[in-house]
Amino acid sequence: MRKNGGAFAITIAAAMVLAFTSPAEARNSNPDEVTINVAGESLTMTADMASRVQDPVKFSQLTVEQLAAVGIHANMGHASVHGAFIPDSKSGGIQPNNASGCDWTNGGGSVCIYVFGSGLHVSEWDTSAKVGAYRCTYASYWINNGQWLITTGPELCGQNGTFWSYWKPNADYLANRSICNTWVGIAGKPCETITP
Structure with a gap:
C-alpha cells in the first residue's frame, strides 16, 4: 500500500x-529557445529567429507577421514615435538640417535617416522609406550600429510613395555612437554617427 x-x-x-x-x-x-531584450521587452523565440531579430539587415527582411509571431510589433518602446505615408504625387522635398543619409549599398537608396540636434544631443530622429508595390511596414530605430533595437514606429500601409517615421528622443548619446534605421520588409540600413 x-x-x-x-x-x-x-x-x-x-x-x-x-x-x-x-x-x-x-x-x-x-533548449532551442532564447530570451532577448527588444525595445525594453523580454521576448522568447528560437535561437535562429533571435539571430535574425538582432541583425538590422536580417530584421528588415522579416515580415510584419513573422515579427508579430515572436511579440515584436509597431509602437514598441516609445509611444512618441509618429508616422505618415506620402504618395509620390504629394511629396515635397523635406530637407534635413543636421545629418542625413540613405543606404545606397543595401537598399538602393530607398531607406534614409535624418538626425537633428547639436553635439551629442539628438532632438529629433526621423527616417523614410520609398516603396512602389503596396505593403504594410514600420520603422525600427537602432543604436550602436544596429546592435540594439530601441524602439519601433507605427504601422503604415501604402504604395507608390514614401513612408515617414518621426521620433523626438530629446536625449544625449555617447560620442561616436552610430544610430541606424531599418523598415520591416524593405532593404536598407542607413546610419549616422553622433559626434561632439
Missing part, C-alpha cells in the same frame, strides 16, 4: 508543479 500511496503523492506533486508553471517558464525550458 505504501508504494502505491507514495507514487500517487509524487504524481499529485508533479501535477501541481506543472499546473503552477507559467507558459513563459515552460517556453524558457526549451
Whole structure:
C-alpha cells in the first residue's frame, strides 16, 4: 500500500508543479529557445529567429507577421514615435538640417535617416522609406550600429510613395555612437554617427 500511496503523492506533486508553471517558464525550458531584450521587452523565440531579430539587415527582411509571431510589433518602446505615408504625387522635398543619409549599398537608396540636434544631443530622429508595390511596414530605430533595437514606429500601409517615421528622443548619446534605421520588409540600413 505504501508504494502505491507514495507514487500517487509524487504524481499529485508533479501535477501541481506543472499546473503552477507559467507558459513563459515552460517556453524558457526549451533548449532551442532564447530570451532577448527588444525595445525594453523580454521576448522568447528560437535561437535562429533571435539571430535574425538582432541583425538590422536580417530584421528588415522579416515580415510584419513573422515579427508579430515572436511579440515584436509597431509602437514598441516609445509611444512618441509618429508616422505618415506620402504618395509620390504629394511629396515635397523635406530637407534635413543636421545629418542625413540613405543606404545606397543595401537598399538602393530607398531607406534614409535624418538626425537633428547639436553635439551629442539628438532632438529629433526621423527616417523614410520609398516603396512602389503596396505593403504594410514600420520603422525600427537602432543604436550602436544596429546592435540594439530601441524602439519601433507605427504601422503604415501604402504604395507608390514614401513612408515617414518621426521620433523626438530629446536625449544625449555617447560620442561616436552610430544610430541606424531599418523598415520591416524593405532593404536598407542607413546610419549616422553622433559626434561632439
